[in-house]
Amino acid sequence: MNFSVIGSQFWSLAFQGLALGLIYSLVSLGYTMVYGVLRLINFANSEVFMVGTFSVLYLQINILGVPIGEPALHGVKLIAYLAISLIGSMIVCALLAILVELVAYRRLRARGANRLASLISAIGVSIALLEGFSMLTGARGQIAPRLLDKWSFGEFAGANFRIDQVMAIVMPIVIFLILDQFVTKSRLGKSIRAVSMSEENSKLMGININQVITLTFCIGGLTTGAAAFLYTTVYENTVFNVGFNMGIAAFTAAVLGGIGNLRGAFYGGLALGMLEQFASAILGSQWKAITVFVVLVIILLFKPNGLFGEAVQQTRT
């Protein structure tokens, strides 16, 4: 127990928690979007994230040819390279998420199989991806090249505003704003909401269910890809089982905020990131996971639909 850190490091912890939490919330979109439409836990999303981090590394090292350990890039080249790795990771993740839907979910859905069957087939995909990458990488962790020179905007009350962490805060917020507009305003976004409210009725209204589901997986993949890019930029490493902890955290974040709910994922991720940072500072990092789950249990006991979950069947996703 070390409560003095709250006084001395409050802003620093809060800032780091914010950056971590917003990465969580991007990944948790991959769970929450799919859950909203299919009422299924997209178990393979953690592996989509893992593949995303490796695709960023592959792009930067093998295609763009940035050597590891070299001094960082500057100017237009830096922005171009960052943009390429971001977009590349998003595309890879989106394609993979769509593939996961095709392989693990579509046939089962067409046959009206029970929910657990889909869960297990998604777990199968997840195991296959995990082991595949474990073999490809020799189960060793890999270091990312440092594209971005990590200069700081300055300090405020002990918090160091480093460029990569600022990026990890600004980018998710922008993505969430765009996505929120897309889901509430655009025609496709409305069809996603319609399917999440009632699949039967949306079918009757002429919505192509399969198309909407593919779109949902695609969006989840895109945001997970962005999260993978941010993760490698901030932490500069990855390993084949990086998705496991990220997946559990992101899923917890989605439940915390109210699963199936877009804004819930955002706030849930934020709350979780903050909670983890403060819990590991106060109690020691080994008790971090326990604190998170105890808080989750308490919140769910009083708010069974999550912090920001609306009543069931209302404005979902």
Added chain:
Amino acid sequence: MSRLRNFNLRDFGASIWARWNRPTRTLFVLAVISLVSLLPFAASWGPTSFMNTPITSFQNVLVYPVGMFVLMALGLNIVVGKSGLLDLGYIAFFAIGAYSQAILSTFFGWSTWVILPFGIGFAMISGVLLGLPALRLRGDYLAIITLGFGEIVRIVALNLEVTGGPSGIAGIPNPPGFFGVKFDIMHPQNFFWVVLILILLTIWMIRRFTVRRPGRAWEAIRQDEDVAELMGVNTLVYKLWSFVIGAAVGGAAGVIFASKVMVISPDMFKFDISIFILACVVFGGIGNIWGVVLGASVLAYLPERIRFLADSRQLVFGLVLVLMMNLRPDGLLPRKKREKITEKGSK
């Protein structure tokens, strides 16, 4: 093709079973049990030696993973299959059983047979402690809480001194023998028979429960919880019961496991194993005892049998899982189809 697809082995078996009289049934059950109890010798007998597992000894494979996973899958099947509660942290009860054995035997010198009821009791108590708050929640919320519980048990074991931290507890004594039956590293087949007895007891218990009030209550809860509650089923109590009985089976498995392997560490109780047990249940045929037994045997045995694939065996395992679920979404041996009546009507 459609006939093949609609072929339901369970119903086929049930129709044969229904034709038999009581002595035939008893004889059949005894024959199956004695055949299964001869399994440890299958590897050394010519015609069945193809079952032998490379690298690990076949008799050890029969105890762990096969026997243990069958037992745990049966326990989880009470929770997931019978009453429809998704539990992603079942390994926690196994861990509690294993740590009860490890701590009580190394610190107090108790024998495994004395610890067994205690281990079961601890697992049941933790089931109540987890169930009381968690079972008020539904579906995926319950899933995440149980997942969290599984992780909590592992992390607590990782950080406490009494559990030995990350290195775990070593030097757990084997169970004392009786009637000249020895339990040690040279006699893994004896452990298999103990596990087999536990499996048979569990199957018997589940079958008893299924035809009585708790079984009917679980079935009602699984099909529609709201309706069950409206019909006067005390849903929380019966959900708690299924949870606690499932926990008891897991705890018993854990006690035997710890006394068999003699060294346990938190690494053995990871989240993947909870998922693996769930996969056994769903793969075999959720809710159907024989399906679960078959599924757990296949899934636990397969990775050991294909060890010659070395690193890629887990990859193959994952692909097999996807393929099988796509081909048979209800599992290898699905539960009895209750919509039979409508099928007859449409003919």
